[in-house]
Structures are given as C-alpha cells and as structure tokens.
Amino acid sequence: MENKPLKANYHSHTFRCGHAEGTDEEFVRAAIENGYEIYGVTDHVMIPHHPQMGMRGTYEVYAQNYFDSIRALKEKYKSKIELHLGFEAEWLEDVTADYYHDLLSKGIVEYLLLGQHCFLDSSNHWVWYRDIYDTKEATRLYLKNLIEGMKSGDFLYVAHPDLYMMWYGKWDDFAKEIAHEIINTAKDLHMILEVNMGPSRWGKKNYIGQELRVPYPDEDFWNVVAEADIPCVIGVDNHRPYELKTSPYDWVRSFVTRHKLRWLETIDIPSRKTK
Ligand SMILES: [Zn+2]
Ligand SMILES: [Zn+2]
Numbered sequence: 001m002e003n004k005p006l007k008a009n010y011h012s013h014t015f016r017c018g019h020a021e022g023t024d025e026e027f028v029r030a031a032i033e034n035g036y037e038i039y040g041v042t043d044h045v046m047i048p049h050h051p052q053m054g055m056r057g058t059y060e061v062y063a064q065n066y067f068d069s070i071r072a073l074k075e076k077y078k079s080k081i082e083l084h085l086g087f088e089a090e091w092l093e094d095v096t097a098d099y100y101h102d103l104l105s106k107g108i109v110e111y112l113l114l115g116q117h118c119f120l121d122s123s124n125h126w127v128w129y130r131d132i133y134d135t136k137e138a139t140r141l142y143l144k145n146l147i148e149g150m151k152s153g154d155f156l157y158v159a160h161p162d163l164y165m166m167w168y169g170k171w172d173d174f175a176k177e178i179a180h181e182i183i184n185t186a187k188d189l190h191m192i193l194e195v196n197m198g199p200s201r202w203g204k205k206n207y208i209g210q211e212l213r214v215p216y217p218d219e220d221f222w223n224v225v226a227e228a229d230i231p232c233v234i235g236v237d238n239h240r241p242y243e244l245k246t247s248p249y250d251w252v253r254s255f256v257t258r259h260k261l262r263w264l265e266t267i268d269i270p271s272r273k274t275k
Helices: 024-033 059-076 097-105 135-152 161-166 173-189 198-202 219-228 249-258
Strands: 038-044 082-089 111-114 118-120 126-128 192-196 231-235
Touching (some): 024 038, 024 059, 059 082, 097 111, 111 135, 135 161, 161 173, 161 192, 161 219, 173 192, 173 219, 231 249
Parallel strands (some): 082 111, 192 231
C-alpha cells in the first residue's frame, strides 16, 4: 500500500514543549507537501506560573511567540492549507478553569484538546499518572480528572482517551469499567474520541512476522467505542515534521476499519470567541 497521509490532523506539537523538533514553518510545509488540507497546531498547553521542563513550554518565555508564529503562518499559507491554533491541555480544575475560558472566549486559541497526561498535586507539583505505583489508583485519578475535563465543555475532543492502558496494561474488569465510564460520558456529551498515532511510532513492538503492537490505541477499548457508536478522529500527534510523511497511515486506517469505527476525516471547530 502507499501509506497515504490523511486529509486533516488536529493534533501536533512544536519545539517549545521541549521534546519535539523542527521550526513551525517546517511543520507547515511538511503538512502541505504531504497533502494535508487542514492542520491544527496543539502544543502542550503553557500555563502561567506552572512550568514543566521537558513537557511544555514555559508560558512566560514562549506563549506569545507561539501565538504570533502560528498566526503569521496561518496568514502566509492561507491559499495552501487551513491552519488552526490550539493547545493540548490537561484539565487542572481551579488552576486552569479561568485561563482556559479566557483562551477560548478571547480567541487567543481556536480550540483545546483534552490530553490528560499529568496533574498538579496539593503542593502544585506535577505528577504523572504513569509514575504512580498503584496503577489502579493512578487510573481512578485519571478517570476523575478526565471526566471533569470532558464535562467542562472546553474541549473539542478527547486525545488518546485510552492512555491509561499504557500504565494499567491489562484488559480486566477494572479496565473495562473505566472504558465504559469514559465512553458513556462521551456519548452523553456528544464528544469525539481520538485514535492517537503517537505509540505507532515510538512504542511499537514490531516483531518480525507479527502485527504492530502499541499500548494505545487499545484494541479492546476501541471495540467498546465501536459498540457505543461514538464518532472518532485520528490524531497524528506528530512531534517532528517528517512524521507527517512516515507515520503508519495504512496501519491506522486498517485499525479504524477493523474496529468498524465511525471515523470523521474532518471536524468542525466552532468559534468560542465571545464579544
Ligand atoms: Zn498527549
Ligand atoms: Zn500530543
């Protein structure tokens, strides 16, 4: 097969997060060269006074530069590609509720993706769910924060909802229960869930003669999504420009087909700006 790229990608990063490479313009040019019609830039959200080295750009250093740079590219390449400016963001309750509201209502960014990787503890230190020793406890916390985020109404879709399978790792009754909670909430709120391509590049266990195996998207989780008939979108989640060419698109298309998912190739980004 030819590994044809997608028409649209709403999930991508920039060098500012500290674990990605390439200039903003290199990403945009790679998107155009690989036939993308829509490309959303959603670097890890930068939060005033809450730096996190190696995970997100420091707000005070990079935020304005991020907004200016992506807006300038949006204008420069408007005849070639539809660019969007967003963030991939954790729901952090009171710490970010007003900030996210302002980002959207003032039109500073066009949208937010809910990507729940870590949270702030009571002393305002970042904690990764995957670093919590008790993986059930980690998953319960993940679920609680994720569901609150979904209910906030701030997010365009849920990035890698099955992230917990990375640390929980087994499809038992507990994992199923968590999946049902997430999926039922998505159903009630009419939210879209994302099939994430990140691990298909970095996490694969691709033994000779075997299928690509990844911690997520998780086969069992997405069977439940299919049964509930929740719409889904594919997120490339690229951290380097060349990944827009080399990511395993044939593999992700066959994943979506195999699970009979209701895949939306493009989605609307409703304006959240208020006067
Ligand atoms: Zn993410
Ligand atoms: Zn991401």
